[in-house]
Structures are given as structure tokens and as C-alpha cells.
Amino acid sequence: MTNLNVSCIQRFSTGDGPGIRTTVFLKGCNLKCPWCHNPENISPAPQTLCYNTGKKITYGKMMTADEIFDDVIEDIDFYRESGGGVTFSGGEPLLQSKNLSELAKALKDKGISVLVDTAGCVPWDNFEDVICCTDIFFYDYKTADEVLCKTVINADKALILSNLKRLIKENKTVHVRIPLIPGFNESAEECEKIIKDLTESGVKYVDLLPFHRLGSSKYEAMGLEYAYKNVTPPKKEDIEKIKSIYEKYFTVSIE
Amino acid sequence: MSVLSDLKTEMKSKPTGVFCPDVYRCEGYKNTKSDDVSLIRADGIYALFTLPEPYIYKNDLIVGSMRPYFTDVDEDTAKEVSAYMAKYPERGFLKNGDHFAPDYFAAVDLGIPGLIEKIDKSIKEHKERETFLSSMKKTLEALTGKLIKYAEKARELKFNFDYDIERLEKIAQNCEILTVSAPQTFEQGLQLVWMIHSCFVSESRYAMALGRIDRYLYPLYEEDIKNGLITDDYATELLSNTFLKICERRYTGGDDVVNICIGGVDDEGKCSVNGLSYCVLHAVRDVNLPGPNLSARITSDCPDKFLDECLKVIGTGLGYPALMNDEVNMAALLRKGYDIKDVRNYCMVGCIENFITGKQPPWVDGRFDPICFLEDIILKNDAETLDGISSMDEFMKIYEAKLAAGACEYVKAVNAMSYVSDPKNRTSPFLSCFCDFCIERGLDINTGGAKYPSVHGAVLMGIGTVSDCLSAIEKVVFIDKAAKLSDIALAIKHNYEGYEELRETVKAAPKYGNNDEFADKYAVWYTKTLSDMFDEYRTNDGGAIYTAMAANISNIHAGMILQATPDGRLAGKPLSDAASPTYGCDTRGVTSTLLSVSKPDYTRCACGTVVNQKFSPSAFEDGKREKLLSLIRVYFSRGGQEIQINSTSREVLIDAMEHPEKYPSLVVRVSGFSAIYITLAREVQEDILSRTQQQAL
Incomplete structure (x- = not known):
């Protein structure tokens, strides 16, 4: 029996894909985005x-x-009626791809x-574990700048981009x-750079997620300083x- | 829209004097030459309807105001009025006096002259009942007289430059035609219905429903639309202009809750949503005030568009309409033996009470609190007796016996109350004109005139609290054996002071509302057992005792006088609200809550139930609303009976408690009716706040 490190399970998640979904947040992440709104999901260790x-x-x-499975299957009627389903988020869910594949x-x-x-930002093999059973991928693309990618969020741009290209080549949504x-x-320049990467990769759908500070209280509750505490969300017209x-x-x- | 907001402004200016319609009624009593009580009452009603000087707002499209009933009352007059009212007492709520859905179908179809003709015909057939029929006729003549006075007033006001002459002429013509014929247009139909409703309010009847307005006015609406006489926009404006006047009593220090029902099915059982349903929905939205209490009967075959429009209106923050599962409500009413055609034409009165339109006496209900009987067992037995109970089954048997005895006592008490005075004295000649078959039979609505006998609603309190208590007892005492029943009794007696650890233990037991069979089975049991018990009894005239779970805010009052409970609830704290789980105890999210809440068999609750859910405003945005729609469809397909949705964010509610001045018109829904939030007591505000907010971030 495979085990998964689960942070929490959230029902009627309306922002995590089509229809009514249950989101399973898996714990542990290999990036360090300073604006992260789910800081409790970064470390694999349990946290109060x-x-x-x-x-x-x-x-x-x-x-x-x-x-x-038993937990999320309870809502099957809601998934069927609304065209919804189950979303695996995190953290980085693909860090647990081996164990995720069975589920x-x-x-x-x-x-x-x-x-x-x-x-x-995981080896392609991790995608392979789940690719046949996954209908939709939400794929974060935070910057097209290789250096910023490394220094700010601790990620490997080349790996992210090559995985993205390959995923689209495999005809995945x-x-x-x-x-x-x-x-x-x-x-505007950053946007253009990102657009260049995405068009080259064959991307069709882009979701923009304006920054918000709803996670501030989590940092406080973890005894951490939130670097984005005083950053105001972008204005509607800018978005x-x-x-x-x-x-x-x-x-x-x-x- | 501007006519509507101008009317709002006009209505806000307070009239002088006090609201005392009975001053006029007593003029009729004083000058009566009759010696029959119904005829005397008719004389009172005649004076009540025709004596006061009509009032027409500058922005009225449909007339009928309570302003004429504001008058200066000196001490002598007040004494005289109360003497007359003691001699000819009204029924009031507890004696089947209000909470009624009149038969506006017949009224619109026949008009006043048609109804009078029907009475004349009945007089010929029932010579022996001529007196009561004559009293009914007299009240309809009073209604005619009132319409004539309004027409005259409209003509007279034409010389006042503040008024729109064309509008006044239309009002005058509408009122006049209604005195000689059935309504010919939608506008006249609405005028007739509103004038009748105003008459009921002047009789001091509360919560008189407008019922299925999208059915009984539909033929006129359809004809007018076809002939290009009105547009949907104009129909909506007429309706909002009318509905706003429901709030007239609120503006002037009173209150009223008028249920309006849209959707549902036609006589053949097919979805009956039509163009007028949308006009009514939009009119209630435009009024944007509590008072018009909109209910939508949702069928499984109703178009998604209709449900979506309902959600849009709810999402404005108004909280209306309440969404009713039509299939469950109809099945519940069919169980009571009504004709299928009458069941299909049901509507709601008051908050959510299911009602056979114009075919049964006015509604009555009372509160039945099962938690008291549980407390009785635990607090009134000694430790030895308590710990002698060897299994949960045995405990349940004891509890069921207590409940059965309690139900018996309850019905005895309510039946005694509704017949304390001679029913022959408390006749209602005007009301009887709008109830089948009072005219045909020549009998009063409460003494055999109505097609069906009177019913009573036993409002069951605290399904969540009771389920949680039983779940805790089973888990802690009989399964885990972590404490004895006598320990829990002691802890309750001390309000858990010094028993904090035990409190944590009972609180950790499974709770209703998490799709957990362990706790949910008690909610299923509760609904079935109590409905079975009340099915054993009848009202005085042979009607059913319905059950309901729609506590308004009485769960707070019921909780105030109760000691702590085995679920860990502390003394004085509110019980769970209506049919909802205990607040804060349904922690797995709205889908789990609704899976739990749809488990009991609500076809046993003929009165109706209320489940409150709150969503953040973002859930109502385009692209998100369809998820709410699916949520409701699944909930209803699984047998949920009702859902009332609020769209106010928690932050707003907290802020409004501290800065009420910033939120003068913030409306929240409290089980079945809306209220202006800042006017609520702090504990009610806190209760609203602590109901689980199903955040959709």
C-alpha cells in the first residue's frame, strides 16, 4: 500500500479546474517562491x-x-453533475508521483x-508516472528569466520548459x-519573454493568477516573516x- | 428604476399618528344594526375598508397603502377600541387567523362581480346559510367601495401638480373597472390582488402570501405581451412598485413577511416557469429589501437558466429566493392525502411553510424541542439508573418513549389553544371569500368552509444538536467506554466546569454534517421517528400535524434556557439552526454537509425545512455560478428539501458589527426571512457569523 504525504483535502474547490473539484494538497515542494500563499505545504514535515x-x-x-480514494469518491455525484473531479496540488504533487500514480x-x-x-520542475519520469491517468495539467510558469528562476524561486528553467514542451507534444490539455x-x-517585457517561451511550446490556454495576500496570516501562524506582507495586489486595470x-x-x- | 427609488424615498417619510386600523373597524361595530356576529363583523370590515381617506403616492403605479390607517388616537378612543376588539376578538396567528395563501386564481378569474355572483348563487342553494353568505358579500362590497374611493382620490389628485396626470388616470380607470368586471389586463389583475392584500393587512393579518403570482397573473400577462400592451420591463416595474409597498409597514415601525412563489409545475405536473417568473424574480431583486419573501420551486426539469437567474439574484446579497425542491415538497404533501391537482398548486406562507393555495384554513405552528426530553433522562435520573442503561439501543428506547409522551402532550396543548373560544364568534367573512369552498358551502373558513381541514406545524428544534448528542453518547459511553453516562450528567450539571477533558472527549465524537454515517444516522432517525409520532395525531377538525425544521432564530432562544448538552455545547448557547448541522461542526466542506443533510427523508416533513449555507460573493461570479448550480442539482436529486443561500463575506459581517453606520442596508437571511443585519441583536449577529462559511477561494 502506497502512502502519500497529504497536507489537507479541500472540497468544493472552485478555483482548481473545471466543475466541482476536491483538491488534495500534497505536502513538500522543491521551489522557494517568496510570495507562496501555501507556505504550510513547502516542508514535507507535519506543521502546526x-x-x-x-x-x-x-x-x-x-x-x-x-x-x-474513499475520501474523495464521496463527492462523485458532484463531479459527474458539474464535469468536475479531483485536483492534486501542493506543494509539488509530482514529487510524490510514484505513489500518486496508483491513486x-x-x-x-x-x-x-x-x-x-x-x-x-521535476524529472520527466515523474510526469510519466501520472501522464496516462491525468486529464488536465495546470502548469505554473512564473518567469522566462533563467537567472531569476534560479535565484528567486530555486528552479531550473530549462527543465520546466522542456517538460512543458513534451507534455504538449503528448497531446495533454x-x-x-x-x-x-x-x-x-x-x-510588459517580462510578459513578452514568457509569451515567446509559451508560443514556442504550443501552449493554448493561459490562466492569470493575480497576486493576493490571503496567505499572510499563515506565515504569522507559522512564526515566519512574509516577504510580501506589505505588497498590495495588482489593480484591476493593470490586470x-x-x-x-x-x-x-x-x-x-x-x- | 427611478420611479422605484422615488417611491422608496416617499415611503420613508413617517406618517403622523399611530397605526390603528381598528379605530375604523370599531366605527362599523358602533353603528351596526345587525344582531348576527358575522354580519356585525362585516359591518366592521365595511367601515375598515371604506371610511379612511385613501392615500396615493406620487410614484404609485398600483395603489393600496397602509398610510390611511395612521391616525391620532386619544385615550378614550383607545379604550373604546379595545373594548370592541375584546367583544369581537380576531383570531391572530395561534387561532388560524393569518399565514394564509388566498385563492387569487379565482379572484383574478372572476373579479369581484364574479365572486359576488357566486355568493348570490350559493344563497339560493343554501337558504339556511344566507346570513353568513350575506356577510361575505358585504365585505366584497366593501372592497368595491374601497376601489371606488381610490378612483375618486386619483381623479381628485389630478389637480395637484406634484402628480403625474396620466398615471393617475390609469390608476382611476384600473380601480373603476375592477368594480364592474374581472381584470382585463395584467396591470388591473395586479391592482386587484394588491388591493385585496392591503385589505388583509388592514384587518391586521400578518404573513399573508401572494403565492403563485407567476401562475394566476400569467394568462393576463401573456395576453398583454402578445398584444404589445406591456413589455417584460414594464411588467417588472409594476411588480416592483407593488412589492415595495410590502415594506411600507417596516418603514413605519411595523413588519410583514409576504411569501411570493415562482416556478414549480402546472396542473399537469410540467415545469411551469414562464416569462412572468423572471419578471417577479427581477422585481424582487430591484426592491432589494426584506419583506417580499421570494420562494422558487425548483423542479428537476426546470431550465438551468431559471436556477441561474435565481442564483444571480441571491448573489446580489439579497439572499432571495429560497430554493425549494419541488419533488420532495410535493411528495410530502401527497402523503397527507391532498388531491394531486391541489398539491401541484401549493405555495408557501410565512417563511417556508408549504400551503395548499386557498384550500385550507390559515397556518399555525409551534415549537417542539426534543433536546429537552434528552436532558430530562440525563438530569432527572440518579447515577445508578443512568449507568444501568446497558446499551445504546436501550437508551434510544427510553428516549423514544419520552418523546412519544412529549408529542402527545404537545398536540393536546395546541389543540386546546386553537379552540379556547367559541369558533362561531370568530368568523372571518372577508377571508372566507378567498378560500375554496367557503362560498359554495356558505361556511366560514375555520368552521367547515375550507376544502381541507386545518393543519398544524410542529417545528422540530435542534436536529444537529440532538444528533451530535446521541453520537457522543454512543461513542463515548457505549463504544469507547471512556466515560459513564453519570459522568456526563455530572459534567452537564457543572456546565463542564472541572470536566474540560470530558468535554473534549464528547466534542471529538463524530458530528452531523460530515457525511459520516455514525452521526448522520441519528438525523435520519430523528426525522422519521418524530414524524411518525406526530402522524398519530390530528388537529381538532381532523387535519394533519406536519413536522418542520425551520427554526427562524428560535434556536437561540431555545438554547438560552437550556443547560449544557452531551455534545459539549455549553449552557445558554444556541441549538443547531433549523435543519442545518450544528454550526462549526460540519468541517469537511459544503459537499459533505449537503450529502449529510440530504440523508433524512424530508417527504416526512410536509411543512418544510431550512438549510442555511453561506458563500463568498466570488462564488456568484460568471463562470463560478454554474458550480453552485450543479451543487444544488445534486443536493436536490439526493432528496434535500430546501437551501437558503447567503452571499455575504465574513469580513463584511464582522466589520458591520463594529461599524453599523457603514452598512445601513446590509441584508442577511435568517432561516426563512431576510433581516437588516445591523438591526439584529449581537447574539443573532454572532450566530449568523458562526454558521460555517463555505469559502470558495
């Missing part, structure tokens, strides 16, 4: 967040594929749509998700402007 309201929530427990297959066999939300981070990737740039090349939605 202590909110100043006195509330305590512990994230991280090992669950078998069967346990997760993804079980869901696929039950006719449930599987979506994997990845940052793509891929939505590239770009977080719009103030001062990092929302300038629209960026959207119009991407729209020339892709089907764009804002999440």
Missing part, C-alpha cells in the same frame, strides 16, 4: 499553525491511496477527471498558470492590461 485567534491547525499526515489510475478507472497542478507578482513578472497582452496569443482567463 497557531493563529492569533487561538485556533490551531496541523497540516501533514500520511494517507494511503485507498484512504484518499490517479483508480480515479481514472472510476471515470473521475484527474487534474495535476505542477510547477514542472495544459493550462499554463502565471501568478502575476508585482515587481517580478508583470512588466486587464496584462490580460490583453496575453490574449493576443492564448485563450486567457483570470482566476
Whole structure:
């Protein structure tokens, strides 16, 4: 029986793919994005967040594929009615791809749509583990700048880009998700650079995710300083402007 | 829209004097020459409808106001009025006096002259009942007289430059034609219905429903649309202009809840959503105030577009309409033996109470609190007796016996109450004109005139609290044996002070609302057992005792007087609300909540149930709403009976508690009716706040 390191399971997730979905957040990530809104999912170790309201929530427990399957299958009627399914997010879910493959297959066999939300910075083999059972990939693309990629988020751009190209070549539905981070990737030049990479890769769908600060209280509850605490979310008109740039090349939605 | 907002402004200016329609009614009593109580009452009603000077707002499209009933009342008059009202007492809610859905189908179809003709015909057939029939006729003549006075007033106001002459002429013509014929246009139909409704309000009847307005006005609407006489926009404007006046009582220190029902099925059982359904929906949205209490009967074959429009209106923050599962409600009513045609034409009165339109006496309900009987067992037995209970089955048998005895006592009490005075004295000649078969039989609505007998709703309290308590007892006492029942009894007596560890243990037991069979089975049991028990009894005239789970805010009051409970709830804290799980205890998300909540067999709850759910405003955006729609479709397909959705964010609610001045018109829904948030008591605000918010981030 394979075990997965689960941070939490969230039902009626409306921002994690089509229809009504249950999102299984897997714990552990190999990137270090300073704006991350799920900091509790970075370390693989269990963590207890202590909110100043006195509330305590512990994230991280090992669950078998069967346990997760039984949990998410409860909502099958909702998935069927809405065209939804199960989303694996994180952290980086593909760090646990070996153990994930069995669960993804079980869901696929039950006719449930599987979506994997990845940052793509893993060996191609990890994709191979789940590719046959995954209907949609959400694929983060945070910057086209190799140096920023390395220094700011600790990622290997070449690997991310080559995985993306290969995924599309395999005819998988891929939505590239770009977080719009103030001062990092929302300038017109940055956008153009990202667009160049994405068009070359054959990307069709782009989701823009404007930066928000809803994760601030999590950092506080973890006793950490949030680098983006004082950064204000982008304005609606700025988001629209960026959207119009991407729209020339892709089907764009804002999440 | 501007007419509507101008009307709102006009309505806000307070009239002088106090709201006292009975001053006029008593003029009728004073001058009566009759010696029969119904005829005397009809004289009172005649004076009530025709004496006061009509009031027409500058922005009225449809007339009928409560302003004329504001008057200066000196001490002597007040004394005289209360003496007369004691002599000819009204029924009030507890004696089947209001919460009624009149037969507006017949009223619109026949008009006042047609109804009078029907009465004349009945007089010929029932000579012996001529007196009561004459009293009914007199009240319809009073209605005619009121319409004539409004027509005259409209003509008179033409000389006042503040008024729109064309509009006044239209009003005058509409009122006049209704005195001589059935309504010929949608506008006249609406005018007739509103004038009748205003008459009920002036009679001091509360929560009189407008019912299935998209059915009984549909033929006129359809004809007018076909002939190009009205557009959907104009129909919507007429409706909003009318619905806004429901709030007139609120603006002037009173209150009313008027249920309006859209959707559902036609006489053949097919989805009956039509163009007018959308106009009604949009009119309620435009009014944007509590008072018009909109219910949507959702069938499995109703178009997604209809449900989506409902969600859009809910998403404005208004919280209306309440969504009703039509299949479950109809199955529940069919169980009670009504004719299928009448069941298909049901609507709601008050908050959510299912009602056979115009065919049964007004609604009555009361509160039945099963948790009290559980507390009785635990607190009134000694330790030895308690710990002698050897299994959960044995415990349940004891509890069921207590509940059965309680149900028996309850029905005795409510039946005694509804007949404390001579029913022959408390006749309702005007109301009886709008209930089948009062005219045909020549009988009062409450003494055999109505097609069906009166029913009573036993509002069951705290399904969540009870289920959680039983789950905790089974888990902690009988399975884990972590504590004895007498330990729990002691802890409860001390409000868990000094028993914090035990409190944590009982709190950790499975809770209703998480799709966990262990706790959910008790909710299924609760619904079936209590409905079975009440099925054993009848009202005085042979009607059914319905069950309901729709507590409004009485779960707070019920909790205030209760000690701590075995689920870990502390003394004085609210019970779970309506048919919802205990707040904060359904922690797995809305899909799990709805899977749990759709487990009980609600076809046993003929009155209706209420499940409150809150979503952040983002859930109502384009592209997201379809997920809510699917959620509701699945919930209903699994047998959920009702869902009421709020779209207010938690942050807004917290801020509004601290800065009420910033949110003068923030509306929230509290089980069945909307309320202006800042006007609620702090504990009610906190209750709303602590209901699980199903965040869709």
C-alpha cells in the first residue's frame, strides 16, 4: 500500500479546474517562491499553525491511496453533475508521483477527471508516472528569466520548459498558470519573454493568477516573516492590461 | 428604476399618528344594526375598508397603502377600541387567523362581480346559510367601495401638480373597472390582488402570501405581451412598485413577511416557469429589501437558466429566493392525502411553510424541542439508573418513549389553544371569500368552509444538536467506554466546569454534517421517528400535524434556557439552526454537509425545512455560478428539501458589527426571512457569523 504525504483535502474547490473539484494538497515542494500563499505545504514535515485567534491547525499526515480514494469518491455525484473531479496540488504533487500514480489510475478507472497542478520542475519520469491517468495539467510558469528562476524561486528553467514542451507534444490539455507578482513578472517585457517561451511550446490556454495576500496570516501562524506582507495586489486595470497582452496569443482567463 | 427609488424615498417619510386600523373597524361595530356576529363583523370590515381617506403616492403605479390607517388616537378612543376588539376578538396567528395563501386564481378569474355572483348563487342553494353568505358579500362590497374611493382620490389628485396626470388616470380607470368586471389586463389583475392584500393587512393579518403570482397573473400577462400592451420591463416595474409597498409597514415601525412563489409545475405536473417568473424574480431583486419573501420551486426539469437567474439574484446579497425542491415538497404533501391537482398548486406562507393555495384554513405552528426530553433522562435520573442503561439501543428506547409522551402532550396543548373560544364568534367573512369552498358551502373558513381541514406545524428544534448528542453518547459511553453516562450528567450539571477533558472527549465524537454515517444516522432517525409520532395525531377538525425544521432564530432562544448538552455545547448557547448541522461542526466542506443533510427523508416533513449555507460573493461570479448550480442539482436529486443561500463575506459581517453606520442596508437571511443585519441583536449577529462559511477561494 502506497502512502502519500497529504497536507489537507479541500472540497468544493472552485478555483482548481473545471466543475466541482476536491483538491488534495500534497505536502513538500522543491521551489522557494517568496510570495507562496501555501507556505504550510513547502516542508514535507507535519506543521502546526497557531493563529492569533487561538485556533490551531496541523497540516501533514500520511494517507494511503485507498484512504484518499474513499475520501474523495464521496463527492462523485458532484463531479459527474458539474464535469468536475479531483485536483492534486501542493506543494509539488509530482514529487510524490510514484505513489500518486496508483491513486490517479483508480480515479481514472472510476471515470473521475484527474487534474495535476505542477510547477514542472521535476524529472520527466515523474510526469510519466501520472501522464496516462491525468486529464488536465495546470502548469505554473512564473518567469522566462533563467537567472531569476534560479535565484528567486530555486528552479531550473530549462527543465520546466522542456517538460512543458513534451507534455504538449503528448497531446495533454495544459493550462499554463502565471501568478502575476508585482515587481517580478508583470512588466510588459517580462510578459513578452514568457509569451515567446509559451508560443514556442504550443501552449493554448493561459490562466492569470493575480497576486493576493490571503496567505499572510499563515506565515504569522507559522512564526515566519512574509516577504510580501506589505505588497498590495495588482489593480484591476493593470490586470486587464496584462490580460490583453496575453490574449493576443492564448485563450486567457483570470482566476 | 427611478420611479422605484422615488417611491422608496416617499415611503420613508413617517406618517403622523399611530397605526390603528381598528379605530375604523370599531366605527362599523358602533353603528351596526345587525344582531348576527358575522354580519356585525362585516359591518366592521365595511367601515375598515371604506371610511379612511385613501392615500396615493406620487410614484404609485398600483395603489393600496397602509398610510390611511395612521391616525391620532386619544385615550378614550383607545379604550373604546379595545373594548370592541375584546367583544369581537380576531383570531391572530395561534387561532388560524393569518399565514394564509388566498385563492387569487379565482379572484383574478372572476373579479369581484364574479365572486359576488357566486355568493348570490350559493344563497339560493343554501337558504339556511344566507346570513353568513350575506356577510361575505358585504365585505366584497366593501372592497368595491374601497376601489371606488381610490378612483375618486386619483381623479381628485389630478389637480395637484406634484402628480403625474396620466398615471393617475390609469390608476382611476384600473380601480373603476375592477368594480364592474374581472381584470382585463395584467396591470388591473395586479391592482386587484394588491388591493385585496392591503385589505388583509388592514384587518391586521400578518404573513399573508401572494403565492403563485407567476401562475394566476400569467394568462393576463401573456395576453398583454402578445398584444404589445406591456413589455417584460414594464411588467417588472409594476411588480416592483407593488412589492415595495410590502415594506411600507417596516418603514413605519411595523413588519410583514409576504411569501411570493415562482416556478414549480402546472396542473399537469410540467415545469411551469414562464416569462412572468423572471419578471417577479427581477422585481424582487430591484426592491432589494426584506419583506417580499421570494420562494422558487425548483423542479428537476426546470431550465438551468431559471436556477441561474435565481442564483444571480441571491448573489446580489439579497439572499432571495429560497430554493425549494419541488419533488420532495410535493411528495410530502401527497402523503397527507391532498388531491394531486391541489398539491401541484401549493405555495408557501410565512417563511417556508408549504400551503395548499386557498384550500385550507390559515397556518399555525409551534415549537417542539426534543433536546429537552434528552436532558430530562440525563438530569432527572440518579447515577445508578443512568449507568444501568446497558446499551445504546436501550437508551434510544427510553428516549423514544419520552418523546412519544412529549408529542402527545404537545398536540393536546395546541389543540386546546386553537379552540379556547367559541369558533362561531370568530368568523372571518372577508377571508372566507378567498378560500375554496367557503362560498359554495356558505361556511366560514375555520368552521367547515375550507376544502381541507386545518393543519398544524410542529417545528422540530435542534436536529444537529440532538444528533451530535446521541453520537457522543454512543461513542463515548457505549463504544469507547471512556466515560459513564453519570459522568456526563455530572459534567452537564457543572456546565463542564472541572470536566474540560470530558468535554473534549464528547466534542471529538463524530458530528452531523460530515457525511459520516455514525452521526448522520441519528438525523435520519430523528426525522422519521418524530414524524411518525406526530402522524398519530390530528388537529381538532381532523387535519394533519406536519413536522418542520425551520427554526427562524428560535434556536437561540431555545438554547438560552437550556443547560449544557452531551455534545459539549455549553449552557445558554444556541441549538443547531433549523435543519442545518450544528454550526462549526460540519468541517469537511459544503459537499459533505449537503450529502449529510440530504440523508433524512424530508417527504416526512410536509411543512418544510431550512438549510442555511453561506458563500463568498466570488462564488456568484460568471463562470463560478454554474458550480453552485450543479451543487444544488445534486443536493436536490439526493432528496434535500430546501437551501437558503447567503452571499455575504465574513469580513463584511464582522466589520458591520463594529461599524453599523457603514452598512445601513446590509441584508442577511435568517432561516426563512431576510433581516437588516445591523438591526439584529449581537447574539443573532454572532450566530449568523458562526454558521460555517463555505469559502470558495
